[in-house]
Structures are given as structure tokens and as C-alpha cells.
Amino acid sequence: xxxxxxxxVQYGFRSWLLxxxxxxxxxxxxxxxxxxxxxxxxxxxxxxxxxxxxxxxLMQAETYNRMFTMHGVMMIFFFLIPSIPAVLGNFLVxxxxxxxxxxxxxxxxxxxxxxxxxxxxxxxAAVSGGVDTGWTFYTPYSSTYSNSAVIATAVGVFVAGFxxxxxxxxxxxxxxxxxxxGLTWFRLPLxxxxxxxxSVIQILGTPVLAITIVLLAAERLAGVGIFDPKLGGxxxxxxxxxxxxxxxxxxxxxxxxMGVISELVTCFSRKKIFGYGFIAMSSVAxxxxxxxxxxHHMFVSGQSIYASMVFSVLSFLVAVPSAIKVFNWTxxxxxxxIVYMTPILYAFGFIGLFTIxxxxxxxxxTLAIDVHVHDTYFVVAHFHYIMVGGAVMAYLGxxxxxxxxxxxxxxxxxxxxxxALVLFVGFNLTFFPQFLLGYLGMPRRYHAYPEEFxxxxxxxxxxxxxxxxxxxxxxxxxxxxxxxxxxxPDNPWGAKGLEWTTSSPPVTENFEQTPVVTEEAYVxxxxxxxxxx
Amino acid sequence: xxxxxxxxxKKMYFVIFAALMAFTAITVAVSRVDLGALNVVVALxxxxxxxxxxxxxxxxxxxSPPLTKLTVVAGFLWLAIMIALMLTDYLSRAWLxxxxxx
Amino acid sequence: xxxxxxxxxxxHQFEDMDQQLDSSVFGMWVFLAQEIMFFGGLxxxxxxxxxxxxxxxxxxxxxxxxxxxxFNTVVLIASSLTMALAVRAAQLGxxxxxxxxxxxxxxxxxxxxxxxxxxxxxxxxxxxxxxLGFSFEGSHPANAQMFFVFYFLMTGMHALHMVVxxxxxxxxxxxxxxxxxxxxxxxxxxxxxxxxHFVDIVWIFxxxxxxxxx
Numbered sequence: 001x002x003x004x005x006x007x008x009v010q011y012g013f014r015s016w017l018l019x020x021x022x023x024x025x026x027x028x029x030x031x032x033x034x035x036x037x038x039x040x041x042x043x044x045x046x047x048x049x050x051x052x053x054x055x056x057x058l059m060q061a062e063t064y065n066r067m068f069t070m071h072g073v074m075m076i077f078f079f080l081i082p083s084i085p086a087v088l089g090n091f092l093v094x095x096x097x098x099x100x101x102x103x104x105x106x107x108x109x110x111x112x113x114x115x116x117x118x119x120x121x122x123x124x125a126a127v128s129g130g131v132d133t134g135w136t137f138y139t140p141y142s143s144t145y146s147n148s149a150v151i152a153t154a155v156g157v158f159v160a161g162f163x164x165x166x167x168x169x170x171x172x173x174x175x176x177x178x179x180x181x182g183l184t185w186f187r188l189p190l191x192x193x194x195x196x197x198x199s200v201i202q203i204l205g206t207p208v209l210a211i212t213i214v215l216l217a218a219e220r221l222a223g224v225g226i227f228d229p230k231l232g233g234x235x236x237x238x239x240x241x242x243x244x245x246x247x248x249x250x251x252x253x254x255x256x257x258m259g260v261i262s263e264l265v266t267c268f269s270r271k272k273i274f275g276y277g278f279i280a281m282s283s284v285a286x287x288x289x290x291x292x293x294x295x296h297h298m299f300v301s302g303q304s305i306y307a308s309m310v311f312s313v314l315s316f317l318v319a320v321p322s323a324i325k326v327f328n329w330t331x332x333x334x335x336x337x338i339v340y341m342t343p344i345l346y347a348f349g350f351i352g353l354f355t356i357x358x359x360x361x362x363x364x365x366t367l368a369i370d371v372h373v374h375d376t377y378f379v380v381a382h383f384h385y386i387m388v389g390g391a392v393m394a395y396l397g398x399x400x401x402x403x404x405x406x407x408x409x410x411x412x413x414x415x416x417x418x419x420a421l422v423l424f425v426g427f428n429l430t431f432f433p434q435f436l437l438g439y440l441g442m443p444r445r446y447h448a449y450p451e452e453f454x455x456x457x458x459x460x461x462x463x464x465x466x467x468x469x470x471x472x473x474x475x476x477x478x479x480x481x482x483x484x485x486x487x488x489p490d491n492p493w494g495a496k497g498l499e500w501t502t503s504s505p506p507v508t509e510n511f512e513q514t515p516v517v518t519e520e521a522y523v524x525x526x527x528x529x530x531x532x533x
Numbered sequence: 534x535x536x537x538x539x540x541x542x543k544k545m546y547f548v549i550f551a552a553l554m555a556f557t558a559i560t561v562a563v564s565r566v567d568l569g570a571l572n573v574v575v576a577l578x579x580x581x582x583x584x585x586x587x588x589x590x591x592x593x594x595x596x597s598p599p600l601t602k603l604t605v606v607a608g609f610l611w612l613a614i615m616i617a618l619m620l621t622d623y624l625s626r627a628w629l630x631x632x633x634x635x
Numbered sequence: 636x637x638x639x640x641x642x643x644x645x646x647h648q649f650e651d652m653d654q655q656l657d658s659s660v661f662g663m664w665v666f667l668a669q670e671i672m673f674f675g676g677l678x679x680x681x682x683x684x685x686x687x688x689x690x691x692x693x694x695x696x697x698x699x700x701x702x703x704x705x706f707n708t709v710v711l712i713a714s715s716l717t718m719a720l721a722v723r724a725a726q727l728g729x730x731x732x733x734x735x736x737x738x739x740x741x742x743x744x745x746x747x748x749x750x751x752x753x754x755x756x757x758x759x760x761x762x763x764x765x766x767l768g769f770s771f772e773g774s775h776p777a778n779a780q781m782f783f784v785f786y787f788l789m790t791g792m793h794a795l796h797m798v799v800x801x802x803x804x805x806x807x808x809x810x811x812x813x814x815x816x817x818x819x820x821x822x823x824x825x826x827x828x829x830x831x832h833f834v835d836i837v838w839i840f841x842x843x844x845x846x847x848x849x
Binding site: 540541543546547549550553554557560561564576577579580583584587588590591592593597598600601604605607608609611612615616619623 | 829832
């Protein structure tokens with residue numbers, strides 16, 4: 001006799017497509033973002049294939065432009081931005097605070113439908129030849145001269161943006177208003193702090209992207225010069241408006257991952273996290289400071305040098321809270337009783353790779369260096385270290401950690417550790433050479449390059465194929481585990497947190513009774529006392 | 534805790550409405566007089582005053598929880614941040630020796 | 636099954652009506668914060684161009700009808716008054732007053748939109764719609780066109796929000812007539828009010844920015 005839980009309480013398409021259960025909506029997102037991840041990955045395959053040889057011999061330059069653009073657009077707007085918040089956040093936020101659901105379940109479902117509609121526009125753009133402007137859509141090329149599916153893509157991003165805004169809105173209200181009795185702010189899991197900070201960014205930043213897209217579309221459709229110098233417009237104005245969102249957007253992509261890492265590090269060190277208050281406040285600091293640095297993407301655009309100086313200084317500041325987190329995670333691991341399961345392997349990968357990515361960000365904030373490496377593969381390597389070495393690793397670590405709770409099954413630990421290793425090797429082989437390429441002068445977004453760069457490019461493309469394998473293996477075993485995996489206990493990791501007090505998988509209402517919280521977060525005991533003397 | 538149960542007297546809404554009408558008349562009248570740079574300042578000041586009246590009284594922020602007030606402030610503060618930092622570019626372009634036109 | 640502790644209007648995720656009302660109102664405020672940034676982006680872009688082309692913008696602005704703009708301002712503020720009174724009536728459970736005030740709000744909002752439509756049509760006839768045969772006789776036609784691009788985008792985005800608001804009002808009037816709102820459940824009317832007042836505030840800034848440039 002099987003227990004009733006959220007997965008089997010009702011069957012059929014309608015029960016999924018019209019669900020208001022945050023856990024089912026999380027799974028709807030899981031399926032759809034996985035699709036876009038592999039689509040975005042397919043475009044990356046095309047890019048790396050072309051770059052195996054110096055001449056542009058696999059495709060025309062114009063076609064290549066569409067490949068890297070679609071790769072960027074799909075990965076950023078349809079994979080990374082939703083990923084952790086829409087899958088893990090949707091699933092866990094109510095559970096971690098002892099609630100039955102988010103504040104606005106129907107708005108949550110609407111968020112998913114908006115995401116799907118946006119995604120359909122992106123797919124339409126892809127099949128009608130794609131966009132060739134780069135994911136940054138700089139004007140006047142995107143608004144006047146490009147002969148590609150700019151409007152379709154812009155509409156897709158606009159609609160997906162509102163999906164993001166509504167998710168952020170839901171989280172903010174839920175976290176403020178629906179915490180269980182006794183769950184004060186400083187007893188919240190750090191995953192919640194991270195998602196709260198992320199949601200603030202989504203609310204205050206995304207609408208600016210939305211209006212920028214409106215302006216871009218107006219210029220393109222009506223033939224009027226909003227950013228066109230011929231009609232008195234300023235192309236740099238577009239960049240200001242675009243990056244005002246798109247820089248904070250990178251914090252939307254990384255903050256939730258940092259929240260996951262905090263959870264993994266404390267659980268697998270069997271130790272209360274070091275510096276809880278600092279980590280919580282650093283999430284807020286990143287959200288705020290992240291809005292003050294956007295023009296570091298524009299150092300060579302033609303903006304005023306004085307503005308560049310201001311933004312350079314501010315960009316140095318924003319590294320501080322991220323560094324604080326890395327110190328605190330390290331201090332937590334130090335003298336912890338580390339259990340080397342798959343989730344902590346991903347966390348290790350994150351900490352190392354994010355640190356490299358973050359430090360190279362400081363190089364880029366330095367005006368003189370940036371003039372040299374702007375628009376080269378140095379920048380490409382920097383952001384892939386953070387987005388892939390950081391965010392995607394955190395996402396996979398989180399998926400594995402909470403998989404027993406989500407699916408009621410254990411994944412096969414052997415295969416999982418193997419994939420984590422494959423990913424780590426593949427990732428570094430793909431992206432480390434790109435730091436060197438960029439420093440040596442190879443520009444980004446070029447389909448051909450001088451002979452002397454071939455060795456590093458071949459290494460990078462080889463790494464990409466390993467990376468691809470590393471992503472495919474978990475797809476296979478996670479799906480396999482849903483049917484054949486060992487049934488999971490309620491709390492396989494012995495982790496702290498309200499979500500682990502529910503059954504695996506949970507019932508639709510999460511809790512039979514609203515829990516009452518009486519202790520701090522992460523009250524773990526270190527199993528072995530440190531030797532005395 | 535909610536203070537939405539607060540029911541304001543009808544009269545308050547009419548008084549605020551009258552104030553809003555008065556300010557509208559003022560801003561139109563002032564716009565007809567040439568005060569140079571002050572014109573923009575006055576127009577903005579009146580608009581902000583009207584907005585504050587609508588926010589505090591029509592939207593009940595005056596009797597709303599601190600969180601609501603914080604949210605209102607945050608929205609306008611972020612807009613101010615966007616304007617201020619963008620102006621670091623636009624205002625300082627004139628300081629550069631190159632031709633400033635765009 | 637509804638009872639004293641679980642009124643029919645209480646959604647399952649909330650513990651009690653207070654939490655539900657609190658959350659709904661706060662949710663609308665968070666949405667409005669996002670709207671501030673949305674319109675704000677437009678305002679910032681407009682401000683930068685106005686700072687760059689003060690003369691051209693002034694000239695172009697004189698082509699707007701100040702009387703119609705002023706009239707619309709009065710109408711919209713009046714609709715905020717009636718909306719606020721509708722919310723108050725809902726707090727008191729006065730069904731007739733809710734419906735009457737919502738209807739007045741809708742009527743005033745419709746007048747606003749009608750005047751806007753008339754203004755737009757007039758601009759079209761005068762060849763002042765960018766992208767539709769724009770032609771301006773003045774010293775800087777390109778820069779004047781920029782003014783009109785923003786005039787139409789800003790007032791157009793505002794009008795779009797008003798149309799959505801009007802649609803919502805129709806929905807709320809329908810519900811109010813059936814006695815759905817009362818002293819124990821008026822949250823939806825309150826958040827409708829917040830939205831409507833916000834749209835009014837946008838116009839409070841648009842009017843001087845566009846119509847009152849010297």
C-alpha cells in the first residue's frame with residue numbers, strides 16, 4: 001500500500017498543467033529548463049566545433065554570430081536565471097519556512113506559463129534563423145541593421161522577464177509574511193537569505209530590461225532613432241539601460257548558488273556554518289552593491305572616463321561580500337567531519353572555480369587591464385568560471401542533495417561522483433585555456449583566429465566534449481532513479497532544516513501541522529571531539 | 534500586524550483631493566512664468582508633493598506597516614540610484630577635451 | 636468547508652484572513668516597486684535627451700494641448716478620489732457605494748482615455764507621429780522627433796496600464812455587485828486601488844514633464 005504524496009495524489013496532464021502546488025511547479029520548471037540547457041548546449045557545440053580550426057570553415061561568419069548569440073540568450077534567460085530559484089527555490093522556500101505553499105500559488109503557475117511563452121518565442125526565433133547581435137543586443141546594430149529575428153527574441157526575453165519578476169515577488173512576500181512561529185530572520189536557512197536577496201534584484205532590475213526591450217523594439221519597428229546617432233540618439237544610453245539590469249542579473253544567477261553551497265557545506269562538514277550573520281548580510285550586500293557597478297561592462301564604449309573611474313572603484317567593492325562567503329565556507333570546512341558525498345564534491349568545485357572566476361573579475365574591474373582584455377576570451381573565461389564552474393555546479397549539487405526529498409529516491413552515488421569528476425575535468429580543460437587565449441589577444445565572437453591560437457582552442461573544444469558527457473550522465477541516472485532508485489528515507493543526509501522533517505517525497509500540504517521553530521539554524525554536532533593538548 | 538482595518542473619514546479624501554487640485558493649478562500657473570532653471574525645480578517639487586499626498590493618504594501608506602514604507606522608499610531610491618549613476622557619465626562628458634556632441 | 640475559523644475566502648496557504656490581507660497588499664506594493672523601475676527607465680531616457688536638446692524639446696512640447704493635458708490631469712486625480720472612496724466603502728461593506736464609486740472611477744478613466752485618443756488622432760493629422768509620416772517645421776526636426784517618440788511611448792505605456800486598469804475595474808464591479816466584498820474581505824478592492832493610484836502618480840509626473848516645458 002503506497003503512501004499518498006504530492007507526486008501520486010493526482011495523475012494526468014491537467015493535474016500537472018493546472019497545478020497550484022509549488023512542488024509540482026518546480027518540476028515543471030525542471031523539465032523545461034533542462035530542455036533549454038541542452039538547446040543552449042547544442043549551440044555551444046556548434047561554436048566549439050567551428051573553433052577547432054583557425055579558418056572559419058565550418059560556417060559563415062553570419063551563421064557563427066547566430067550560434068553564439070542563441071547560446072547566450074538561451075543559457076542566460078532560459079536556463080541560468082530561472083534555474084535554482086524556479087526549481088530548487090520553488091520547491092524548498094515554503095518547506096524551509098514551514099509553510100504549506102508560496103503566498104501566491106496561482107501567480108507561481110502563471111510564472112511558469114510566462115516562461116514557456118517566452119521560451120516559445122525564443123524557439124521561434126531559433127528556427128527562423130536565430131539572432132546575430134550577441135546576447136547583449138547592442139544598438140544600432142540590433143535596432144536598425146541586423147537582419148535576424150531580433151523582435152521574436154526580444155519578445156521572448158521580455159515575457160520571460162516577467163516570469164522572473166513574479167517569482168521574485170512571490171518569494172519576497174512569502175519570506176516576509178509566512179514564516180513559521182519562532183522562525184525569526186536570523187534563524188532562517190542561508191538558502192532563504194540568498195533567495196530573498198535574489199528576489200530583490202529580480203524586482204528592482206528586471207523591469208529596466210523590460211523597458212529597454214520596449215525601446216529597442218520601438219526603434220526597430222517604427223524606424224525611429226532612440227539610440228541612433230543620426231537622429232540624435234545615443235547608443236551608449238542603450239548600454240546603460242541594458243547593463244543596469246544585466247549586471248545585477250549575474251547576481252541573480254550566482255546568489256542562489258551561493259545559498260545552495262552554504263547548505264551543502266554545513267551539512268557535509270557536520271558543523272554549524274561559520275559566520276552565519278556575515279553570510280546572510282553578504283547576500284544582501286551583493287544584491288545592493290550589484291546595482292552600482294554596471295558600467296564596468298562599458299569601459300571602452302565611449303562613456304565618460306570619469307564615469308569609468310567611479311564604476312571601477314565600485315566594482316572592487318562588490319568583490320568583498322563574495323570573498324567573505326568563500327572565507328566562511330572554508331572556515332566551516334576546516335576541522336569539520338567531512339563526508340565526501342556527491343553534493344559536497346560539487347561544493348568543492350564551486351568554491352575553487354568561483355574563486356578563480358571572482359578574482360579574474362577584479363582584473364576586469366581594473367581599467368587599464370580591461371582595455372587590453374575587453375571583448376577577448378579572457379572575459380568569456382571569467383564569466384564561464386562563475387556561471388558554469390559556479391552556478392551550474394551549485395545547481396547540480398543542490399539537485400543531488402535534495403533529490404531524495406524531491407523524488408523519494410536515492411540517485412546512484414558511484415555514477416554521481418564519477419560525473420562530478422568528469423565535469424570538473426571537462427570544465428577546466430574547456431575554460432582555462434580561454435584565459436590564456438584572451439590574454440594573448442584572441443577576440444570573442446570571432447569564428448576565425450590566427451594559427452598560433454589553435455592548440456589552446458583544440459584543448460578548449462576537447463574539454464567541451466568531456467563537459468557534454470559529464471552533463472548527460474546525470475540526466476540518465478536521475479531519470480533512471482525515479483523508477484529504480486532506492487527509496488529514500490525522510491532525511492538521508494541527517495541534515496538540519498524544516499524540509500527534512502517532512503516525508504520523502506512530501507505530501508501536498510508539506511506539513512501535517514505548522515511547525516514551531518525553537519532553535520538556530522544548523523545545530524550540528526561535530527562527531528569527533530578535537531584532540532586535547 | 535495589519536492596520537488595514539483603519540477606516541479614514543470621507544472628509545480626509547476630499548481635502549486631499551482639493552489639495553491636489555490646488556497644486557495642479559499652481560504648477561500650470563508657474564509654468565507660464567519664466568523662472569529659468571527654477572521652472573524645472575518647481576515643477577518637480579510640485580509633482581513630488583502631489584505624489585506624496587497620493588501615496589500617504591489615498592494609498593494609506595501613512596497608516597501602513599513599516600515594511601510597506603520601506604518598499605515605497607526602496608522603489609524610489611533605486612530609481613534615484615539609476616539616474617544618479619547614469620548622470621556620472623552624461624554630466625562628465627563635457628569635462629573631456631574631446632568634442633562633446635553625440 | 637467554511638466556518639468562523641476558515642472563512643470561504645481564506646486561501647489554503649494562509650493561516651488567517653489577516654495574513655492573507657497583509658500578504659496581498661504587500662504583494663501589490665512589491666509589484667508597484669517594480670513598476671517604478673519600469674516607468675523609471677523611460678523617464679531617465681527622456682530626461683537625458685531633454686537635457687541634451689532643451690530648445691528642441693521646448694518647441695516640440697508647445698505642440699501639445701495644455702488645456703487637454705490639464706483637463707486629463709483633473710479627471711485622473713478625480714478618479715483616484717472615487718477609487719479611494721470605493722476602497723473605503725469596501726472596508727465598510729457598503730455594496731452600493733462600492734459599485735457606484737467603482738463605476739465613477741471607470742467613467743472618469745474612460746474620459747481620460749477618450750481625450751488621449753483624441754489627442755493622438757490630432758497628432759496623427761498634424762504629422763507628428765514618429766514613424767507615420769513625421770514632419771516637423773522647426774529648427775531641429777530630428778531632436779523634436781525624439782520628443783514625440785518619448786511622448787507617445789510614455790503616454791502610450793501609461794494608457795496601456797489604464798486600459799488594463801479599466802478591464803480590472805469591470806471585473807471588480809461585476810464581483811462587487813454580487814456582494815463578494817465586505818468588511819471581512821476587501822483585499823482585492825484595496826489592491827485594485829493601489830494599482831489605480833500608482834497609474835495616477837505616473838501621470839502626475841508625465842503631465843509637467845511633457846506638457847509644461849516652459
